[in-house]
Amino acid sequence: MSSLVASRAEGQGPWRKWVAVILLTLLFATSFVDRFILSLLADPISRDLGLGDVQLGLLMGAGFSILYSLAGLPLAHWIDRYQRKRLLLAGVVLWSCTTIASGFATGFTSLLICRAGVAIGEAVLTPAAVSLIADYFVREKRATPMAVYSSVGAIMGTGSFVVGALVLKIAGPLQETFSMAPWRLTLVFVGLPGLLLALCFLLLVREPVRRVSADKEGAQTGIGDFGRYLRSKWAFYVPFLLSGGLLTIFGLGMPTWMPTILVREHGFDPSEAGFAFGFRTAPAGLFGIFFWPWLAMKIEKRHRNSGPPAALLIAACAAFIVFPIAPRIEDTSLLLAWMTVAVMISGAWAVLPVIGFQIFSPSRFRGKLAALNLLSMNLLGFGLGPSLIVYLGTLGGADGAASELSLGLSRAGLLVAPLLLVTMIICLIQSRHLVDVED
Incomplete structure (x- = not known):
């Protein structure tokens, strides 16, 4: 039985496994942009919404990181029990839509609610990615795809600000066309790629069979x-x-x-x-x-x-x-x-x-x-x-x-x-x- 499980896990072609890894990596990169974009937009947001430094600090720091951390364990419990692809897609749609909704915020409370949605949605990604990659590849071959996924952390810590700055520069000339401030357009624009990647993930990625031995298949x-x-x-x-x-x-x-x-x-x-x-x-x-x-x-x-x-x-x-x-x-x-x-x-x-x-x-x-x-x-x-x-x-x-x-x-x-x-x-x-x- 365990050999059957292993063979089913190996049943997906190499290209499908690497498409999944690439899409997960791109989603990870997108999550960094959506997470850190407020740091780039802090000044115009504070002017337009009348926010102080303490409120901005809460939106960019504790208001995100605490909820992101605490949401991770119960979400990971579901990831370990249910279909990871569906949960991951739900998380991506949630954080992308709340990033877009941040562009329409009218004050601190509405922006804080949107940031909470971003935190909960992004908390799904890494636990799901770790579990999926482990089931796509045998143990001897997992280091490379996991390194590809994790490499985003080394690049996008600073790269997210470069991406955000480029989007903000594009948004500037369009403010009259859309009758929206550049910072609002920027939030809308950076939220859209996540939805596009979610659609690609839905169409191209298959849920792998969990790699469990026969004596563990009934484990709780x-x-x-x-x-x-x-x-x-x-x-x-x-x-x-x-x-x-x-x-x-x-x-x-x-x-x-x-x-x-x-x-x-x-x-x-x-x-x-x-x-x-x-x-x-x-x-x-x-x-x-x-x-x-x-x-x-x-x-x-x-x-x-x-x-x-x-x-x-x-x-x-x-x-x-x-x-x-x-x-x-x-x-x-x-x-x-x-x-x-x-x-x-x-x-x-x-x-x-x-x-x-x-x-x-x-x-x-x-x-x-x-x-x-x-x-x-x-x-x-x-x-x-x-x-x-x-x-x-x-x-x-x-x-x-x-x-x-x-x-x-x-x-x-x-x-x-x-x-x-x-x-x-x-x-x-x-x-x-x-x-x-x-x-």
């Missing part, structure tokens, strides 16, 4: 069963999931504060700082997205179930050296070179956890584990990271000192790197006790 997928599974493997999953959140504290702190550090401490103007940091680090992030899965699968061939934890341990050893030192380098060229290495190291946690879930986690729980990983990264990284760096920089120094941010980022690296090292040592030891769930 409820929250209680998931909790029992986690308790049985807690010594591995607790440090494994915690490491992603710890890394994000520093990993998010780099793009958040490095342009400001370059302006305050190295004499750049804002545009030069953004270009210098983005131009040098984006290729390194993209390289890391593909290098770390390659390394993990090389290790996996020799030591089953140990590939991702071992590769993450190597990355943690490098972080132990680079993270505390890099932000405090005074020479600008050396600073940017070291930060480029730091970005490449951070790429390990952008892709290896989800590859790990696909290797050693049961199919029926992969969506929930991906959602827990996002929860850890969002709450620790987005919720704690930027503020913690500011706080660490003020300890023992005067408020407003030019070097506070670089000091805070360095101290965050000094705090995070040893913890990453410890968590990954534990994970590598515990990975020996993981039971193979499939071939």
Whole structure:
């Protein structure tokens, strides 16, 4: 029976599998644009709707990230139980339509409701993508498609602003034609590609058969069963999931504060700082997205179930050296070179956890584990990271000192790197006790 399930899972042609991966990747890219577009439009929105900085901060930050994180687990529960294609399409339509609806918002409340729709819709995407890719490809071939999907995170963190700026430039001359402000047209325009991609996904992608062995076909997928599974493997999953959140504290702190550090401490103007940091680090992030899965699968061939934890341990050893030192380098060229290495190291946690879930986690729980990983990264990284760096920089120094941010980022690296090292040592030891769930 298990061979039958495997053969049915392999029944889809290679082109269909890669069409699905490409469409998932394009949807991931679209989600970044729709998520970050308000940051580009903050000034005209605040003028037209009379919003203050606190309200804008809620719309762009906590109002999105908290709901996005909390919605992930119940949505992932459905993904692990029901047809993923339908749930994913519903999520895409929801976030695209609410992005478009944001262009017609009349005040803070209506815009907040629209942002809530974007958050809930986007929370479906990654858990569904992780589960789908795992069932499209055998374990030895999953690293490449997962790296392709995850590469969007390395590109669109800054690329979404470029796309948004281009759309805003197109919208400007059309404001009289449509009798709408450019920012409103921009929100409408960036919401449309998601609907087009959803139609392509509906027509071209087939739901794969879940890769489950014969003795697991009747296994339960409820929250209680998931909790029992986690308790049985807690010594591995607790440090494994915690490491992603710890890394994000520093990993998010780099793009958040490095342009400001370059302006305050190295004499750049804002545009030069953004270009210098983005131009040098984006290729390194993209390289890391593909290098770390390659390394993990090389290790996996020799030591089953140990590939991702071992590769993450190597990355943690490098972080132990680079993270505390890099932000405090005074020479600008050396600073940017070291930060480029730091970005490449951070790429390990952008892709290896989800590859790990696909290797050693049961199919029926992969969506929930991906959602827990996002929860850890969002709450620790987005919720704690930027503020913690500011706080660490003020300890023992005067408020407003030019070097506070670089000091805070360095101290965050000094705090995070040893913890990453410890968590990954534990994970590598515990990975020996993981039971193979499939071939």
